[in-house]
Amino acid sequence: MLACSVLLLNAQHLTKHKKTFPDVNGFKVLKCDFHMHTVFSDGNVWPTERVIEAYNEDLDVIAITDHLEIQRQKQDITSSGDLNRSFVLASEVARKHNILVIKGTEITRVVPPGHSNAIFIKDANPLFNPTKNEKPAAAEGYDTAVNLAVEQGGFVFYNHPFHNLADDKVVMPEMVDKLIKEGKIKGLEVINGDRFSREGFNWAIARNLTLISNSDVHTSMPLALSNHDADHRAMTLVLAKDRSLDAVREALDNKRTLMWWRDNVIGRKNLLEPFVKACLPVTNYSFDKNQLTFFIANTSSQRFVMEPISTDNYFIAHPIVLPVSSEAAVSVGIKGISAGDVTIRFRVMNAWTNYEEPLIVEYTFKK
Numbered sequence: 280m281l282a283c284s285v286l287l288l289n290a291q292h293l294t295k296h297k298k299t300f301p302d303v304n305g306f307k308v309l310k311c312d313f314h315m316h317t318v319f320s321d322g323n324v325w326p327t328e329r330v331i332e333a334y335n336e337d338l339d340v341i342a343i344t345d346h347l348e349i350q351r352q353k354q355d356i357t358s359s360g361d362l363n364r365s366f367v368l369a370s371e372v373a374r375k376h377n378i379l380v381i382k383g384t385e386i387t388r389v390v391p392p393g394h395s396n397a398i399f400i401k402d403a404n405p406l407f408n409p410t411k412n413e414k415p416a417a418a419e420g421y422d423t424a425v426n427l428a429v430e431q432g433g434f435v436f437y438n439h440p441f442h443n444l445a446d447d448k449v450v451m452p453e454m455v456d457k458l459i460k461e462g463k464i465k466g467l468e469v470i471n472g473d474r475f476s477r478e479g480f481n482w483a484i485a486r487n488l489t490l491i492s493n494s495d496v497h498t499s500m501p502l503a504l505s506n507h508d509a510d511h512r513a514m515t516l517v518l519a520k521d522r523s524l525d526a527v528r529e530a531l532d533n534k535r536t537l538m539w540w541r542d543n544v545i546g547r548k549n550l551l552e553p554f555v556k557a558c559l560p561v562t563n564y565s566f567d568k569n570q571l572t573f574f575i576a577n578t579s580s581q582r583f584v585m586e587p588i589s590t591d592n593y594f595i596a597h598p599i600v601l602p603v604s605s606e607a608a609v610s611v612g613i614k615g616i617s618a619g620d621v622t623i624r625f626r627v628m629n630a631w632t633n634y635e636e637p638l639i640v641e642y643t644f645k646k
């Protein structure tokens with residue numbers, strides 16, 4: 280009887296809110312967040328909680344990236360002094376929940392040079408800058424830490440490049456620009472929590488960097504989501520060969536990422552276009568004289584809004600809104616094309632290939 284009640288007290292129930300995206304060009308779409316904090320730096324939650332939150336949001340991959348020099352709870356957490364400790368604790372729980380955890384850290388300096396994340400590192404301890412505990416000095420030891428991370432096989436990206444809260448201006452410190460040119464910093468965190476840097480997006484494309492979108496969560500994730508009135512956290516969608524950390528790394532090195540932020544998917548056209556077409560396949564169509572009827576399904580967890588681009592040959596008056604798990608049936612009169620293929624074009628109003636232009640997709644129907 281006693282044993283039974285103990286078991287009941289320990290029973291835990293978690294609910295995963297499924298988020299699905301179809302494969303794109305043979306790649307799996309992995310939902311990733313490469314930037315988050317725990318009580319081992321300036322976050323408010325225990326590392327294992329980050330794994331539970333990731334499970335609830337149906338993430339595939341997280342990186343725990345505590346600041347090394349900011350240890351707010353040092354008086355209460357008497358650890359071994361091992362700066363990999365938050366990763367170790369998270370990893371133990373992650374295996375059970377089928378979440379992949381990357382070892383990482385935030386390289387923390389004031390601006391310039393600012394903050395960078397190093398993920399896929401082997402050991403956080405050598406990256407610690409002991410001279411300036413709590414208040415890292417400008418630049419001090421920044422390039423040394425980046426170089427050490429790269430020597431360990433790490434992948435480094437520059438965080439939140441919008442330093443001024445009042446505007447969106449990207450100011451790229453000279454030291455960071457140099458490390459980018461040397462190929463040591465390979466990515467840019469264009470989206471950080473609730474902020475999307477439009478200028479940072481164009482900047483990253485121009486410099487051929489991997490596009491990254493992260494939560495940088497410090498509080499509990501449900502609280503952050505409710506503060507931002509968001510359905511899901513900012514994440515990076517990684518197009519990976521399989522669901523493994525090696526495959527994630529290979530995809531990051533080859534810039535196969537999209538950014539999922541609020542109601543938007545943002546990224547390079549060569550990936551975004553096949554991604555949207557995979558999410559919104561034509562499931563059936565038919566011609567009846569000059570009337571074309573087609574069906575488009577939404578197979579993803581993202582709602583899409585498509586604005587038709589009418590021509591002299593056809594006119595579609597209204598935007599097509601495709602909620603999650605929906606299908607739209609569209610009938611349109613075709614003029615001036617008696618034989619051959621009919622191509623219908625849409626502006627996807629929440630898919631962006633640069634700051635100003637939504638993605639245009641087209642569907643071709645054989646007559």
Ligand SMILES: [Zn+2]
Nearest residue numbers: 385394438439
């Ligand atoms: Zn930061």
Ligand SMILES: [Zn+2]
Nearest residue numbers: 314316385495
């Ligand atoms: Zn951070």
